[in-house]
Amino acid sequence: MTYCVAIKLNAGLVFLSDSRTNAGLDQINTFRKMIVYEKADDRFMVLLSAGNLSISQSVREILQIEKLKDSKNDEGTTIWNATSMFDAARVLGAAIRRVHERDAASLQQSGVDFNVSLIFGGQIKGEGMRLFQVYSAGNFIEATPETPYFQIGESKYGKPVLDRVITPETPLDEAAKCALVSMDSTLKSNLSVGLPLDMVVYEVNQFQTNKVVCIDEQNPYFKMLHNSWGQKLREVFDSIEDPMWNGESTTVPLMSQSSRNMPLKKISTPEDKLI
Amino acid sequence: MTYCVAIKLNAGLVFLSDSRTNAGLDQINTFRKMIVYEKADDRFMVLLSAGNLSISQSVREILQIEKLKDSKNDEGTTIWNATSMFDAARVLGAAIRRVHERDAASLQQSGVDFNVSLIFGGQIKGEGMRLFQVYSAGNFIEATPETPYFQIGESKYGKPVLDRVITPETPLDEAAKCALVSMDSTLKSNLSVGLPLDMVVYEVNQFQTNKVVCIDEQNPYFKMLHNSWGQKLREVFDSIEDPMWNGESTTVPLMSQSSRNMPLKKISTPEDKLI
Numbered sequence: 001m002t003y004c005v006a007i008k009l010n011a012g013l014v015f016l017s018d019s020r021t022n023a024g025l026d027q028i029n030t031f032r033k034m035i036v037y038e039k040a041d042d043r044f045m046v047l048l049s050a051g052n053l054s055i056s057q058s059v060r061e062i063l064q065i066e067k068l069k070d071s072k073n074d075e076g077t078t079i080w081n082a083t084s085m086f087d088a089a090r091v092l093g094a095a096i097r098r099v100h101e102r103d104a105a106s107l108q109q110s111g112v113d114f115n116v117s118l119i120f121g122g123q124i125k126g127e128g129m130r131l132f133q134v135y136s137a138g139n140f141i142e143a144t145p146e147t148p149y150f151q152i153g154e155s156k157y158g159k160p161v162l163d164r165v166i167t168p169e170t171p172l173d174e175a176a177k178c179a180l181v182s183m184d185s186t187l188k189s190n191l192s193v194g195l196p197l198d199m200v201v202y203e204v205n206q207f208q209t210n211k212v213v214c215i216d217e218q219n220p221y222f223k224m225l226h227n228s229w230g231q232k233l234r235e236v237f238d239s240i241e242d243p244m245w246n247g248e249s250t251t252v253p254l255m256s257q258s259s260r261n262m263p264l265k266k267i268s269t270p271e272d273k274l275i
Numbered sequence: 276m277t278y279c280v281a282i283k284l285n286a287g288l289v290f291l292s293d294s295r296t297n298a299g300l301d302q303i304n305t306f307r308k309m310i311v312y313e314k315a316d317d318r319f320m321v322l323l324s325a326g327n328l329s330i331s332q333s334v335r336e337i338l339q340i341e342k343l344k345d346s347k348n349d350e351g352t353t354i355w356n357a358t359s360m361f362d363a364a365r366v367l368g369a370a371i372r373r374v375h376e377r378d379a380a381s382l383q384q385s386g387v388d389f390n391v392s393l394i395f396g397g398q399i400k401g402e403g404m405r406l407f408q409v410y411s412a413g414n415f416i417e418a419t420p421e422t423p424y425f426q427i428g429e430s431k432y433g434k435p436v437l438d439r440v441i442t443p444e445t446p447l448d449e450a451a452k453c454a455l456v457s458m459d460s461t462l463k464s465n466l467s468v469g470l471p472l473d474m475v476v477y478e479v480n481q482f483q484t485n486k487v488v489c490i491d492e493q494n495p496y497f498k499m500l501h502n503s504w505g506q507k508l509r510e511v512f513d514s515i516e517d518p519m520w521n522g523e524s525t526t527v528p529l530m531s532q533s534s535r536n537m538p539l540k541k542i543s544t545p546e547d548k549l550i
Contacts, residue, residue, distance in 0.1 A: 036541040064542070080544075156431035160460055164509060173517035176529075181512065185435055198539055199529075201520075211520050212539055213529055221518050221529040228515050234439060236507040237456065242448035243496050245476075245486050254451075254474075254488055254496040264473055264487055266311040267339070269355075 001192035002153035004033055004048040005162070005179050006119045008131040008143045011172045012203040013121055015046045016179040018153075018187070020194030021053050034198040035060060036212070037079060037122070044207045045079065045088060045122030046200055050153035051136070052107075055116040058099045059092070066095040085122060085130035086142075092120050093138030100138070117152045122202070129204055157189040158182030176201050177225070180215075184226050197222070276467035277308055277325040277428035280437070280454050281394045283406040283418045286447045287478040288396055290321045291454040293428075293462070295469030296328050309473040310335060311487070312354060312397070319482045320354065320363060320397030321475055325428035326411070327382075330391040333374045334367070341370040360397060360405035361417075367395050368413030375413070392427045397477070404479055432464045433457030451476050452500070455490075459501050472497070 004017040017033040031053060037045040047063070049056035067076030068091045082088040096116065104114040114136055121131035121143075131143040133150040143150060145168045151159065158181075165178045176199065186193050201211035215222045243254035279292040292308040306328060312320040322338070324331035342351030343366045357363040371391065379389040389411055396406035396418075406418040408425040418425060420443045426434065433456075440453045451474065461468050476486035490497045518529035 032540060034539060036539060038541060038543050040543075156464070157435060159464055160432060161508075161512070163464070164505065165512060171517075173519075177515065177517050178512070180518070181515075189431070189434055189438070200539070212541075214539065215529070219529070225515055229511070230439065232511040232514065233436075233508070236504070236511055237436070237440060237453070239507065240452065240456075240500055240503050242446075242452050243455070244448075254490070254494070264309060264311060264475070264489065265307060266313060266487075268313050268315075 001190060002033055002050040003151070003155065003158060003183060003186045003190075003193045004050055004119055004153055005149060005151045005155075005158065005182055006046070006048060006121050006131055006143075007149040007162075007166055007170075007175050007179060008121065008129060008168070009148065009166075009170055009172060009175055010168050010204070011170075012201065012206075013046070013123075013129055013131065014172065014175045014179050015048060015119075015121070015198075015200040015202075016176075016183055017048050017198050018183065018193045019196050019198065020192060022192050028192075028194075030194070030196070032198055034200065036200060038208060039080065041125070041207050043080075043122065043124045044202060044209065045085070045120065045124075046202070047092070048119040048152065049116065050118075051116035052112070052114075055099055055103065055114065056118070058103070059095050059116060059118070062095040062098055063092055066091050066098065068094045082124065084127055085120075085124055085132070088122075088124065089120055089130075089132045089134060089140050092118065092134055093140060096134065096136065096138040100136075119150050119152055123204070123207065125207065129202075154186055154190050154193055158186040161185065172201055172203065180222060180225055181229055184222075184229060276465060278426070278430065278433060278458060278461045278465075278468045279308055279323040279325055279394055279428055280424060280426045280430075280433065280457055281321070281323060281396050281406055281418075282424040282437075282441055282445075282450050282454060283396065283404060283443070284423065284441075284445055284447060284450055285443050285479070286445075287476065287481075288321070288398075288404055288406065289447065289450045289454050290323060290394075290396070290473075290475045290477075291451075291458055292323050292473050293458065293468045294471050294473065295467060297467050303467075303469075305469070305471070307473055309475065311475060313483060314355065316400070316482050318355075318397065318399040319477060319484065320360070320395065320399075321477070322367070323394040323427065324391065325393075326391035327387070327389070330374055330378065330389065331393070333378070334370050334391060334393070337370040337373055338367055341366050341373065343369045357399065359402055360395075360399055360407070363397075363399065364395055364405075364407045364409060364415050367393065367407075367409055368415060371409065371411065371413040375411075394425050394427055398479070398482065400482065404477075429461055429465050429468055433461040436460065447476055447478065455497060455500055456504055459497075459504060 007014040118134040123129040134140040197215040282289040393409040398404040409415040472490040
């Protein structure tokens with residue numbers, strides 16, 4: 001399993017991925033799931049991958065050389081000459097379809113689904129930043145102000161904090177912190193997501209970044225965040241009063257007149273019928 | 276979808292279930308998923324169900340009359356005369372198998388899995404409290420001090436807080452609060468889990484309870500908990516410092532010497548090879 005998250009803000013982009021790959025619990029390895037494509041002062045793109053590792057590695061290999069031709073005399077669009085991130089995402093889709101042509105039938109014969117999912121985002125000079133989620137069929141969707149982030153892999157544990165915090169106006173470093181909390185919750189609950197983490201933070205219109213970090217067990221910030229979050233969450237939990245039942249005096253009773261309108265199904269003797 | 280959770284503590288048992296059932300997003304209904312079996316001063320049992328509603332309703336119907344015979348002359352064990360919760364859980368398993376015999380083949384012809392999962396717990400006079408998770412095949416597992424709770428249905432969003440708080444020593448009302456926080460996180464993230472909630476809190480050796488409540492949108496305690504939890508979680512998030520990058524002074528740098536040992540895969544020009 002995998003957990004990757006990418007966030008598109010007005011101020012820039014945040015990418016975060018774990019590095020655990022498993023084929024069963026007894027075959028766990030470390031594979032990095034993030035790759036950066038950079039051409040100075042022209043384009044900056046990041047690819048995150050989840051799903052079958054053989055497929056995602058093939059896609060990454062082919063993406064380097066894939067040419068998308070829309071007509072016969074077309075010279076071909078590549079990720080390096082595409083004039084928009086939309087076209088670059090189409091090239092990625094074409095690379096996935098090429099791997100599908102090559103491998104899908106054989107995989108199916110072995111009972112393996114053609115399963116890969118990707119996040120692809122960045123900026124090409126001449127337009128704003130864009131962020132896409134790309135599916136196994138090579139189709140894709142784009143992040144919007146209403147849904148400014150994408151997750152792939154084991155996404156559920158880390159979703160609540162993203163929903164509570166992220167808007168397009170969130171500052172870049174705060175969004176990076178949010179992505180790390182989201183990852184921390186996922187690491188805690190799912191053994192198949194593991195350190196080290198790769199994080200890239202990109203500032204709008206820079207076409208490069210020096211905010212690239214590999215986070216392992218020794219990283220002081222991640223250690224601090226992990227410990228603080230766990231401890232303070234517990235303090236918040238303790239600060240909320242326990243439920244009081246009827247007969248006890250409280251301003252926020254758990255049992256109230258209005259909530260007794262739907263009595264629970266209760267069978268009190270063997271002879272009772274289901275009600 | 277559904278979310279149910281049950282917790283076994285030294286002090287008693289907590290059961291909580293939502294009430295949303297859906298067959299596609301355009302067919303959402305309210306069905307209660309909790310049922311209480313009670314025989315004064317003799318036994319107190321609670322059943323929670325998730326999965327295919329037609330199966331779980333059939334199981335509940337049959338459970339009332341199911342007799343488990345271990346030998347030819349055996350009078351038959353029912354949930355009303357079983358001398359242990361283990362035997363009562365076996366009766367429940369037998370009820371599931373009876374529904375399986377009746378319906379599984381037809382369901383399979385329609386491409387529907389025989390999918391039901393149940394939590395069954397309580398106390399029968401003569402032994403301590405016990406809590407079981409029962410599967411579609413009628414087999415079951417029992418909660419232990421190391422794993423004192425079970426969840427069925429949409430379990431991921433609500434798992435982290437249970438893991439952080441619950442131990443066998445947790446007081447009963449605190450565990451009830453924890454179950455409600457767990458449910459609140461699930462409600463926030465999954466549309467197919469919905470109010471009202473049913474909650475039962477059982478105190479050890481009582482063989483009855485008056486702590487039974489149906490919680491709807493108007494419940495003052497649940498409203499308070501929902502608002503406080505969301506707001507305080509955000510305060511905790513804000514109280515943790517944002518990551519600082521290299522060059523800036525901080526005691527907990529995100530980028531440190533030790534974390535730069537594994538450089539990220541970076542392709543800087545079209546000619547670069549994948550490294």
